[in-house]
Amino acid sequence: MGKSAVIVGGGIGGLAAAVGLRRIGWEVTVVERAPVLDDVGAGISLAANGLRALDELGVGKAVRQASRAQYSGGTRTPEGGWLARMDGAALEKAVGTPIMGIPRATLHRLLREALPAGTLLLGSAAGPVRQAGPGAVRVGCGETILDADLVVAADGVGSKIRDHLFPAHPGPVYSGSTVLRAITEQAVALRTDFELTWGHGTEFGHIAFPDGRAEWHAVLSLPAGTRFTDPLAELRRRFHDWHAPIPALLDATRPDAVLHHDINELRTPLPSYAVGRIALLGDAAHAMTPNLGQGACQALEDAVTLAAALTTEPTVEAALTRYDTERRPRSQAVARAARQAGRMGQQLTHPLPVALRNTAMRMTPSRTAIRMILRHHAWTPPHLN
Template sequence: MVGTAVVVGGGIGGLAAAIGLRRIGWEIRVVERAPVLEDAGAGISLAANGLRALDELGVGEAVRSAARGQYSGGTRTPAGGWLTRMDGALLEKAVGTPIVGIPRATLHRLLREALPAEALLIGYDAGAVRQTAPGRVRVEDGRGDVLEADLVVAADGIGSRIRSGLFPAHPGPVHSGSTVLRALTEEAVDLRTDFELTWGRGAEFGHIAFHDGRAEWHAVLSLPAGTRFPDPLAELRRRFHDWHDPIPALLDATRPEAVLHHDIGELRTPLPSYAVGRIALLGDAAHAMTPHLGQGACQALEDAVTLAAALATAPTTEAALARYDAERRPRSQAVARAARQAGRMGQRLTHPVAVGLRNTAMRLTPSRTATRMILRHHAWTPPRLR
């Protein structure tokens, strides 16, 4: 079965969905509200499930070439003691690939390059989405421009207007209780590990190392929504000045204007369906989750491949979307719950006794046991598209 599709949203999930649909013979248009597709953002880790999805989309090799494998590192205390050590080689042996780190802008560029330039429509603010007979969906922007297709993929993010229109009674995204500041360093930093997380009381600091010696760092703080600082970098230097190396060095290697600050939201109330008629919800529009497992982008990539595979084999679009919903909703919502719980046991903990008990439990957990826990989310086999 082939047809035409409009993908609303030009982020990682939307571009991946467009690539998948194009690989099975569909005609696609990606519409993005932003007037310019800027290579913005910090960094991202991709686990085996996300890389396997990218392989099925035909861009896995390019992404691996631009990424750095995460073989060393782990989780530490602010004083520098190790809670867990990463065994990237053991993980690679178990699932066939290490976790990799890549600048988000690089990943976005590689996905864009897999699509013809004419497939991307920038500055199109998709507003009303209406299903029309027979079996067509109509997308309109605020200027009266209209696109019609057999399918609309709503990949318009955590604040999805399409989702709000389909489920008006749903409460929508809520603040997770945390905010994140992050940036790429301006210059190379002397790092001894590929990836680290450090958990303090109500705070987390982490880094991802890249091929060129630069790094992405992030700081997650337990703060009310809307909290902002006049000088974010100075505030982070104040909060983390006595945390272990290389945290101060990472902050010193960052330009103040490079720091991004976002509140972390999530869809705490699960959606009853990822498909309504000929509209499919994908990525954060369907299952926005906290970042504590590093699975947000990976789950969107899984969505994209699963949707394309269903459309390639099902007899009708409606049957394909029903299959997509049945396959993706249980898994992605389970991962979202696990990410929320990981945050509660990690960065969100503040009581000294609770922090101490967690740290002891982590130190006593064997490496192989920790690896098995990771594999619950990473060990996913994509459906074949070709």
Template sequence: MGNTAVVVGGGIGGLAAAIGLHRIGWEVKVLERAATLEDSGAGISLAANGLRALDELGVGRAVREAARGQYSGGTRTPRGGRLARMDGRALEKAVGTPIVGIPRSTLHRLLREALPAGALTVGARARAVERAGPRTVRVGHGATTLEADLVVAADGIGSEIRGRLFPDHPGPTYSGSTVLRAITEHAADLRTDFELTWGRGTEFGHIAFLDGRAEWHAVLSLPAGTRFDDPLTELRRRFRTWHEPIPALLDATRAESVLHHDVNELRTPLPSYAVGRIVLLGDAAHAMTPNLGQGACQALEDAVTLAAALGAESTVEAALARYDAVRRPRGQAVARAARQAGTMGHRLSHPLAVALRNAAMRMTPPGATMRMILRHHAWTPPSLPRSGS
């Protein structure tokens, strides 16, 4: 089997895939089309499955040291009533780790630091990905052409490579929700590590960070492309009567820090995650709504599974077939579950439906809630063979 790879995309999934391939002895180049690494995206939660993948990649300890465990919090109503309580200690006992919150910029930095020097090229948009021979794939960017034994398409939800591989696939679909988010300018007075509040067609949540700052997000059910002249002022208007610390988090935020993105997903499942010697990973393969907090975790699972398959199989084709057989059912199942969670969460707007949902949540035993969480979090990564072992 050959041992050179080009990873298209320098996000979480692409960087993790490159680390995994490097750890099994492959030579890897990562092409990131952004000219500067702004690391936007505010914050992120990582569950046990994502952290275990990071452990196998050798960066789990560094990530844990930079993150804050989510032990307290839960789900509330706009007036502050409790719908469900988070028991981070029980979750830690069940799976060995709590969910953690970390700024996305910090996670990106830690992943980049685990790459070999010179592996990442920024401002490099892959303009062509094509077969160069029976065992070679050619990738062009700018005036440069690279040949490799494998191309990993980690180029996000709008993946151009996926579009070339599956021209009849409808591509991303608007979920019906748009999200605004930011990190507070300074430490926030928070009593919980993580919290969601569900209104009618609306959600507000926060993640507390190790340094005392917090990431908040506001999800609104609006037509695609809706934008506000002054997003922060609009959010203050919409959430002015919601319980604390929601108004305080908005007041602790600079207007220029607010990011606004529509939430899109791959609602139509792909028929395969691999074609020839090109493999899809992360959002390029299974972009999902954020309702389960599993998008990044599934990309990390992809990365470790891909590296393990390549380390175990005698040919690239056999490894990619194994990767597809393992990852496609799970990735698509988690995407379906995330979509369903959204329909039972902030997407509900009819007063009767909201009241019934709230009553059901209050009556759900903690054990049943834990079993639902473990269905996604309790994942054990395959072991990566080390180069030279």
């Protein structure tokens, strides 16, 4: 088996795949079309499954040191009443680690630092991917042609490689929700590590970071493509009477720091994550709504599973068959669960279903909630060494 790979896409999933392949002795080139990697306005909650994947990639310790554990918080109403409290200590006892909050840019940097200089080609748009004989795949990259034994398509929800491999697939669709988010410019006085607040068709949440700053996000049920002239002013108007610290989080944010993206998902599951010597990974394979906080964690699982399969199977094709067999059922089940969580959470708008949901959440014992979380968090990675 040859051991050279081209990874298309330099996001978290693509970099994690590069780190994993490097750990098993492969030569890797990551092709990223963006000239500058800049995702300063976002944060990530990493659950136990994502952290275990990072441990196998050799960067788990560094990620934990740069993160803040989520021991306190939960879900609230706009008036401030608690629907559910998060018992981070109980979750840590059950799975061995609390959920950790980290700026996305920090996680990205730690993955980059685990790769040799020259691995990442910025400002390089990948062209067509095609088979170049029985044992190689060819990727166009500007005026350069890259030949490899494996191509990993980690080019996101709008993956061009996925569209080429599955031209009859309907592709991503709008989830019905749009998200605005930012990281505060300065520290904010927070009494909890993590919170979600559900209104009618609206959600506001925050993740606290070690330096006292926080990432916040506002999810709104709006038509696709809706944009605001002054996003921060619009959010202040919508959330001015919601409980603390929501107004303070908005006040601690620069107007030009707010990012706004529609949430798209692969609602129609793909029939396979592998075709020949091409593997789909992360959002390119299973873009999901963020309602379970599992998007990045599933991409990290993909990366470790792919690298492990390549160490145990005799050919690239056999390894990708195993990768598909192991990853597709789990990741697609998580995507379905995330979609359902959104429908029962942020996307509910009618007062009666909202009231019934709130009552059910208040009556659910914390141990039952932890069992539900464990369905997604309790994943054991294959070993790479």
